[in-house]
Amino acid sequence: MYESTWLFCLKRIITLPFVLVGVSLITFIFVRFVPVEPAEVILRLSRIAPTPEAIQALREELGTDKPMFIQYIIWLKGVLAFDFGTSFVSKLPVGQEIFAKLPATIELAFAAFSLIIGCSIPLGVISALYKNSIVDKFVGFFSIISVSIPTFWLGFLLLYIFSLKLGLFPSNGKGSLSHIVLPAVSLALPVIGLFTQSIRTSVIDELQKPYVNYAQLRGLKKRIIISRHVLKNAAIPMTTMLGMTLGNLLGGAVIVEQVFSWPGLGRYLIESIINRDYPVVQSYVLIIAIIYVVANLCTDILQRVLDPRSAVMDRRD
Amino acid sequence: MNLKKNVYPLMLALIMVVLVGCTSADDRHSKTQTDTKNEDKILTIGWPLDVGPLNPHTYLPNQMTAQAMVYESLVAYNDDGTISPKLAESWDISDDKTAYVFHLRQDVNYSDGTVFNADNVIRNFDAVLANRDMHSWMGMVNHIKEVVKVDDFTVRLQLDEPYYPVLNELAFVRPFRFLGDNGFPQQDATYESIQAPIGTGPWVLTDYKKDEYALFSRNENYWGEKPLVNQVKVKIIPDSESISLAFENEELDVIYGRGIISLDNYTFLKDSGKYKTAISEPLSTRALLFNTQSGPLAELNVRQAIQYAINKDQMVESITHGTEKVANTLFWDAIPYANIELTPILFNPEKAKQLLDEAGWLLKEGEKVRAKNGERLELDLIYIATDAIQKPMAELMQGELAKIGVQLNLEGADVMVGLQKLMENQVDINFWRTNGPPTDPHSFANESATPNASGVYEAKLGLPNAAEMDEKIHQLLIGTDEVERVQYYKDILTMLHDQALFYPISYETNNVIYHEYVKDFLPRASEYDIPFAQMDLGN
Numbered sequence: 001m002y003e004s005t006w007l008f009c010l011k012r013i014i015t016l017p018f019v020l021v022g023v024s025l026i027t028f029i030f031v032r033f034v035p036v037e038p039a040e041v042i043l044r045l046s047r048i049a050p051t052p053e054a055i056q057a058l059r060e061e062l063g064t065d066k067p068m069f070i071q072y073i074i075w076l077k078g079v080l081a082f083d084f085g086t087s088f089v090s091k092l093p094v095g096q097e098i099f100a101k102l103p104a105t106i107e108l109a110f111a112a113f114s115l116i117i118g119c120s121i122p123l124g125v126i127s128a129l130y131k132n133s134i135v136d137k138f139v140g141f142f143s144i145i146s147v148s149i150p151t152f153w154l155g156f157l158l159l160y161i162f163s164l165k166l167g168l169f170p171s172n173g174k175g176s177l178s179h180i181v182l183p184a185v186s187l188a189l190p191v192i193g194l195f196t197q198s199i200r201t202s203v204i205d206e207l208q209k210p211y212v213n214y215a216q217l218r219g220l221k222k223r224i225i226i227s228r229h230v231l232k233n234a235a236i237p238m239t240t241m242l243g244m245t246l247g248n249l250l251g252g253a254v255i256v257e258q259v260f261s262w263p264g265l266g267r268y269l270i271e272s273i274i275n276r277d278y279p280v281v282q283s284y285v286l287i288i289a290i291i292y293v294v295a296n297l298c299t300d301i302l303q304r305v306l307d308p309r310s311a312v313m314d315r316r317d
Numbered sequence: 318m319n320l321k322k323n324v325y326p327l328m329l330a331l332i333m334v335v336l337v338g339c340t341s342a343d344d345r346h347s348k349t350q351t352d353t354k355n356e357d358k359i360l361t362i363g364w365p366l367d368v369g370p371l372n373p374h375t376y377l378p379n380q381m382t383a384q385a386m387v388y389e390s391l392v393a394y395n396d397d398g399t400i401s402p403k404l405a406e407s408w409d410i411s412d413d414k415t416a417y418v419f420h421l422r423q424d425v426n427y428s429d430g431t432v433f434n435a436d437n438v439i440r441n442f443d444a445v446l447a448n449r450d451m452h453s454w455m456g457m458v459n460h461i462k463e464v465v466k467v468d469d470f471t472v473r474l475q476l477d478e479p480y481y482p483v484l485n486e487l488a489f490v491r492p493f494r495f496l497g498d499n500g501f502p503q504q505d506a507t508y509e510s511i512q513a514p515i516g517t518g519p520w521v522l523t524d525y526k527k528d529e530y531a532l533f534s535r536n537e538n539y540w541g542e543k544p545l546v547n548q549v550k551v552k553i554i555p556d557s558e559s560i561s562l563a564f565e566n567e568e569l570d571v572i573y574g575r576g577i578i579s580l581d582n583y584t585f586l587k588d589s590g591k592y593k594t595a596i597s598e599p600l601s602t603r604a605l606l607f608n609t610q611s612g613p614l615a616e617l618n619v620r621q622a623i624q625y626a627i628n629k630d631q632m633v634e635s636i637t638h639g640t641e642k643v644a645n646t647l648f649w650d651a652i653p654y655a656n657i658e659l660t661p662i663l664f665n666p667e668k669a670k671q672l673l674d675e676a677g678w679l680l681k682e683g684e685k686v687r688a689k690n691g692e693r694l695e696l697d698l699i700y701i702a703t704d705a706i707q708k709p710m711a712e713l714m715q716g717e718l719a720k721i722g723v724q725l726n727l728e729g730a731d732v733m734v735g736l737q738k739l740m741e742n743q744v745d746i747n748f749w750r751t752n753g754p755p756t757d758p759h760s761f762a763n764e765s766a767t768p769n770a771s772g773v774y775e776a777k778l779g780l781p782n783a784a785e786m787d788e789k790i791h792q793l794l795i796g797t798d799e800v801e802r803v804q805y806y807k808d809i810l811t812m813l814h815d816q817a818l819f820y821p822i823s824y825e826t827n828n829v830i831y832h833e834y835v836k837d838f839l840p841r842a843s844e845y846d847i848p849f850a851q852m853d854l855g856n
Binding site: 034035040041042044045048051052053054090100101159160163164167170172173174258259263268270 | 369454552558565
């Protein structure tokens with residue numbers, strides 16, 4: 001088992017650079033499809049008339065006058081040396097800017113992730129245990145509502161109720177623990193609904209398996225059966241989903257950060273897109289891709305460890 | 318039964334713990350804020366973008382409102398279009414209008430205690446002019462020959478030829494504002510960065526967290542009238558809805574500016590009756606710019622017909638809720654040289670139809686769109702997709718024009734795309750706005766005669782008198798005779814009006830909304846100069 005897991009990890013790690021180069025190349029090209037180039041945007045936003053001379057001078061300064069392939073190679077070489085280039089607008093190193101803002105986004109994503117785990121597991125299990133009861137129906141209704149609400153609208157709704165009307169939480173900014181509650185809930189709630197239903201289904205499936213009957217016959221308490229056996233087995237298919245969710249949360253934080261003035265990467269990205277700040281957009285996508293891919297790798301490995309049968313299944317495939 | 322026994326109490330307890338914990342945290346927050354207001358007088362305002370590095374000589378990402386708090390100019394522009402002394406106590410202009418001698422105030426110190434004098438002024442000018450190309454949008458920069466010291470508190474600005482708007486441009490928020498000697502970087506390369514934001518202005522940056530807030534404290538060395546509050550906290554809130562909510566939640570004391578919150582929100586807050594509101598005198602003009610390079614809009618009749626067809630009064634009132642004033646001419650009367658008699662084009666759909674008929678754009682029986690020589694009267698209008706005003710205005714105009722047989726196709730786009738499409742002759746109509754004080758109308762004139770500047774040059778290419786207008790613009794900028802200049806402006810603005818190149822819609826204003834505990838103050842007709850010094854909090 002250990003050998004195959006190591007081999008699996010090695011294979012996946014070897015493919016990582018290819019995936020990331022692909023992502024970086026696609027981003028690099030797509031960013032340049034946006035009409036109106038950075039030199040002109042920067043001049044106009046600075047209230048400077050973009051004469052052909054001014055545009056050419058700025059292009060040379062930004063390096064956008066070079067062929068696209070050369071620009072890509074220069075950027076990639078820089079990235080390999082952990083130099084993500086310089087922002088066209090702030091003139092500051094992009095890596096420095098991104099890594100200064102990344103902790104706030106990760107903090108928000110992890111708070112949301114904790115909420116997802118903390119809420120969806122108990123709700124899913126309770127719902128499964130009391131299948132078709134009022135509680136199950138209520139949880140089902142809550143899940144449908146939470147999944148259907150657009151994040152930005154949910155954000156404003158929470159702001160209106162819990163900040164403005166009830167005065168329980170501050171409406172914007174970062175600082176105390178109370179600042180993170182509303183943004184984390186906004187980010188987590190739609191995922192909680194989804195997860196609750198998935199956990200409910202998994203637990204119901206597990207409860208119907210023979211080992212549960214056997215355990216009951218052995219006289220084990222229901223609490224023990226659920227916590228030691230059912231949950232463990234039900235968790236296996238959830239690990240991949242959880243891993244992907246973490247990546248989604250980092251990306252999905254963009255809107256929530258905007259609504260709650262959370263000083264993370266999302267807002268930086270929005271401003272950079274408007275300003276055509278290529279190095280920032282490229283580097284942002286690459287870094288999020290790295291986090292996403294690594295999170296997926298970790299969950300795949302975790303799944304292998306939790307369920308060695310999956311290795312056999314893979315070989316059959 | 319077990320469920321009720323075990324789970325419900327647990328969940329209830331959990332919710333209570335969370336709520337109690339958060340309530341206490343929030344109570345502390347509110348109380349601290351109230352105490353602070355009474356004792357330290359901190360005025361909190363929301364702004365959508367970070368204040369930036371506060372470099373007085375550069376542009377993005379520096380916010381002009383913040384630059385204006387810390388740095389000052391030699392002269393000031395007033396809402397009535399006049400120029401008054403600021404860091405220069407007085408000035409003399411040579412007879413040939415090429416030399417400006419500024420007599421500096423002698424009681425000015427920077428926030429770090431160092432003296433403001435002629436050497437420092439020249440050092441600042443030199444740093445700016447070291448990157449002349451970057452500032453070449455400002456006409457004066459292209460004419461400055463040298464800046465020399467006459468004595469410790471007198472400098473002479475020498476131009477290569479007369480350029481009348483020198484004082485207006487010096488009043489602008491950047492780049493000709495003054496950084497203290499201790500704020501200069503190595504080799505005085507302020508283009509790259511500065512050491513520290515040291516200015517002579519009424520405020521000093523004392524605490525800053527990028528993308529979160531900037532705290533400005535009163536400059537105790539300030540030579541002028543000291544501000545009434547001790548500190549101004551600028552909270553960075555990128556979303557306009559969130560700014561409104563933060564204001565309602567008393568996390569902000571004032572919302573000030575154009576487009577900071579939507580006009581719907583402004584009206585909602587105003588109508589609640591709980592807050593004080595005020596509107597400044599007009600600052601810039603919202604207009605449509607018609608592309609005359611080709612297509613139906615090359616014809617004057619079509620341009621005029623569109624203007625007659627739209628009930629502008631109703632449109633402005635319903636969409637801006639009365640916060641903007643209906644514009645019948647390109648510039649508001651208080652803009653220098655713009656107070657001239659022009660006959661407004663007023664809503665008259667019958668006249669619009671008549672003009673189109675005369676031009677041969679006829680509406681056939683059973684058709685909804687006029688046509689001429691097989692070509693349908695279809696026009697493309699591009700608007701900024703995220704602009705809460707432009708979209709409803711565009712839709713309303715679409716409906717109005719349909720009534721006279723003109724099909725208006727709408728396209729929402731990025732802020733930069735519309736302008737580029739207009740310059741490349743890919744779109745017929747684009748939303749457009751004037752720059753506002755203190756650089757209008759000369760910056761408008763300058764840009765109108767410059768390719769790629771603001772789209773006006775390209776849009777007017779189809780006008781029969783485009784070349785004549787460009788020539789007059791050149792003359793008025795370098796001419797020395799004031800009477801002649803008045804005449805040039807009158808001629809140009811009249812030509813533009815008669816040719817219906819623009820469709821002036823409304824005059825934009827600064828909207829301010831503040832809590833009852835904030836004392837009354839007057840909003841300014843300037844986009845960047847927020848009158849923090851006049852603002853005060855009650856006891």
